[in-house]
Amino acid sequence: MSRLASAAQGSRGSRASRTLLGLACFLALAAAATGPASADTAILNVSYDPTRELYKDINAAFSQEWKEKTGEAVTVRASHGGSGAQARTVIDGIPADVVTLGIPSDIDAIARLTKKIDANWRSKLPNDSLPYTSTVVFLVRKGNPKGIKDWDDLVRSDVKVITPNPKTSAGGRWNFLGAWGYAYEKEGRSAGKANDFVARLYRQVPVLDTGARGSTVSFAQRGLGDVLPAWENEAFLALDEFGKDKFDVVVPPVSIYAEPPVALVDGNADKNGTRKVSEAFLQFLYSDKAQAIFAKHHYRPIKREAASPQDLALLPNIKLFKIEDLQGNWDKIQSANFDNGGLFDQLSKAGH
């Protein structure tokens, strides 16, 4: 180390000022790069990980409709990543006009920590601000060699389960809550038994990836595990991406009603002067055109009549339970399960 330090001390005088000049140039360039890029209206949609393909279609459809209606050009830029990490970028100051995240508690966090979103954002748009819903299904190896049919099979000692860390991934949280809710209903509404069930399930997990995409790769490409509980849309995407001849989708008879909500970031939209177009974008998500696109990408539309029948056929009618009905409001759900010292922390402590 000290050899390096003495080498660094050798630079002084003119070399140092040249370095300073370089630094100044670099800062100037960086400032220029982040300046306004075009005169067209642009809004930023900060979204979660699996929606890349979805919002590519939605954004194009919205731009076209906005142009027809108002004659103005609008570009919707989308940013994707783990739901929690994306919420954090908004909290840290990314000027998102709208957020479309994987779980309500992530939008609650933005509202609580920045006040840029109204605290009762969920009542501002139809259907609790859910333009579409989803659920958790199981991706298994072709032919389902382990005979996995229901949540019970996930805790069998011969079954290895691949699921992301619920602390970092919204998909991971839905899997966790799905398993908990299943056991709670089955065991006569006993929270203690549901906790045990989830503890047994996570003992069958050899790898905890940080995001849903990471888990999909571990399961599909690395060949790890026997079953991947996943967003319904992600499971079908994996079939399309990695081959229908390698995997099957198993839909359990009961699963969780997964709620990926959307919201306007009032504080940012007002500052950017984009409130009108941002609100129109969110309203557009409830239009027949957008609803059909959701179904095409294997999300569950709230207006089934708008979607094409063959897309709907892949989304079978199963019994879905709402976690709020079992555990209370989202503040409670988040703090009891996933916050520091919550159920997930207790399970991993007890497991070792």
Added chain:
Amino acid sequence: MGYTLMILGLVVLLPLAALVLRASGTGLGGIWSVATDPRVGSALRISFGTSFLAALVSTTFGSVVAWVLSRYDFPGRRLVDAAVDLPFALPTAVAGIALASLYAPNGLIGSMLSRIGIEVAYTPVGILIAMIFIGLPFAVRTVQPLILELDREIEEASATLGASRWHTISRIVLPPLIPAVLTGFALAFARGVGEYGSIIFIAGNLPYVSEIAPLLIVIKLSEFDYAGAAAIASIMLVISFATLLLINLIQAWSRRRFGHV
């Protein structure tokens, strides 16, 4: 001198000060409760323990590699010499994916190892492999220039005076290399402690088993617990600084003991 210190201050010390400031938001009690959390303790043990082991392996093999590259001429030597630097240039996530696909149970090496019951990927051994991969070039590149500078005539003199080869190596060749070897060790160790990208792809990331401290920081951040994340980071900073200081002291001692080079 003044400019240099100012740049050092702006580029290095200012962010570190901001980190400590953020952590101090919780107060000493808050930092203490984070430090004594068993999960944090386990992650820190895994991070620092594995980095130490990895740095040991890196410096041992790195020195051998440096020796071979400087003393032997063989076809393709320049290519191998250039390849040593590749882990420097590779984005760490790419390294992680490459290692994971190689060592996964269906990978090239992983499938052979799993047949004899050894699992590397998604276990703590995976963390070790990733750290050695990224730490090795530091060990090679710090030792290599000194080996090139070594005077062969002294070795020959030692041999003609009747010393065995082992005696020559332990008494003549190694002593002047020791400070550089220690530098390589310190750099590989520091790199291992700070590594995140490649490790999360090959470690199983299971709490208490294969969860490294940087991952725990990311997890704290996704709980929007900035102070907790900064607290773990500050603890890592203190331990790293203490370790590097210790290595520097040993280095200074070894320089006095074996002579300056």
